[in-house]
Amino acid sequence: MKVCIVGCGAVGSLFAANLAQLDDVEVWAYDLAQEHVDAINRDGLRLSGAGDVVGRLRATSDAAELPACDFGIVATKAMHTEAAIAATAQAFADRGRVATVQNGIGNEEVLARHVERVIRGTTFPAGKVVEPGHVQWDVKGDTTLGPFEPSPAPMDEIQRLADACTRGGMPTHAVADARGPQWRKVIFNAATNPVGALTRLSHGRVCERPELRRVVSALVDEGKAVAAAQGIELDADPEELIDHAARPEVAYDHKASMLQDIEARRLTEIDYLNGGIVGFGGQHGVPTPLNAAIWALVKGLEASWTM
């Protein structure tokens, strides 16, 4: 089968390089960073850290070069979904199924405007691009895939993709309702990432300030209420994930990716985290004043760089 990774940054590279280990999978990667694309085509895509892998695959920054693919895995930053899928949609026009493993909520809706069969997804592994063609694999973790309800991919096809990912080294579950893990992750991210970004504190230092930790819990509670109003059952309590991550041996010193973004003055994914919770809350009549506040503060922070 042919799989195209759309957006071959850190997370996209983890899927691309691992899937490329399989003889029965032909991997393509679409990415706009030309140096990265050239390095992958020349030397392969190298992962180091949690796993040491070199994947041989074809990379391109020109969507017209992509063959017709059985599956897409979209891994761009959430604000680039629209442009990325608009450019690559022709590769999935013939029965192609497209999964998202991006952060936040609302990505499936964007994909569904361009392709017919959409797979909802959430992934926990993480890493960072250290140089063109080389990604540091920081954290291993599970991926969950399931049909996106309004334009679902068939379950047996989702299972096929999940099996390939698992065989390649990225443990992946195919489930009928993937919203639970997705909302657990988005609630976790929306309650912790922007707080780290606004205060400049690591995850552990945020959590050891009791009054600030209560603000984090209040953000979690709003997210839980929005999930509950949609009939989503979280697969675990985001609070447990927050406390677990605060432990010294887990991620006490971890700087949230959004904090790294604002330190580098890159646009953040806030619209798809707190903005997504506010948007879905509005659709279901659930008030989310604190998530709206955090959304506005981070948007303000982004605006301050352009002043």
Added chain:
Amino acid sequence: MCVVGGGSIGSLYAAHIGTVSEALVLTRRQEHADALNREGLRVSGRHDFMARVTAAVDPGELPEPDLVIVATKSTELESAAAALEGHFPAATVMTVQNGLGAEAIVRARGSWPLISAVTFMSGTRHSDTHVEYILDTETWVGPYEETPYERVEEVAALLAASGLEVEALPDLLPAQWSKLIFNATVNGVAALTGLRHDAHFAAEAELWDLGRLVHGLIDEGKRVAAANGVELHDDPWEMNVLATQRGSAHSPSMLEDVEAGRPTEVELINGSLVRAAERSRVEAPLQNAVYRLVQARESSYR
């Protein structure tokens, strides 16, 4: 008249009053006092003049004043009040700190008649002896506890004669609360976003527009004021909108503090408001979040 604190606000008071009366300045640093004694104080901007002042770091070295204006930042108020203890028994003491509770901190150090004040003027301190007068807006003064209103009016008359904008009010609480709500909101949001007080603070069209948060923060503050029986002097939302329309955007002090890695006035401003909300059992989750975020931001560089 003696000004305690040679920051921008203290320098503006001292220089202006120095044009109509003897002006004393109590500074924290000896070099600062020496420079003021040697060069005087220069004001530029809205007004342009030089004033002679007498400065010292020890109140014992200064002649006895009738009026003391404590114009330090609230973060330095405790030590300034301690330095005054036992001095100037015949003086009236006026506090102009942001937030709530400055009078009580001074009261703990002596039995001077106290005058409450809030000021909306602003300046930029270019050196120990040069301050630029940026906003020539008013200082509001009112009695604290049993201070006779006539004394407040005398002080207002002195400030007016020196060329400053001033208004005497029989009850300052409504004005203090207007400014408290305005400051907690605008300073907190500016410190967290890095934005100067510009049009973003009044924009409410989109769901994520900052003006919606600013409005929500101000509404919470107004509910706290109402629960404390305070009828506001000015509507803080109108103050906010007006200030964002003033052309050049003001850089709130809490933003400057955060950018310079200095302690902020978050405790006397946002902390006062949040504690008042808790005492009066008014829900203020947005003000609380801003307070906790700024505290945490401050801890990141300490």
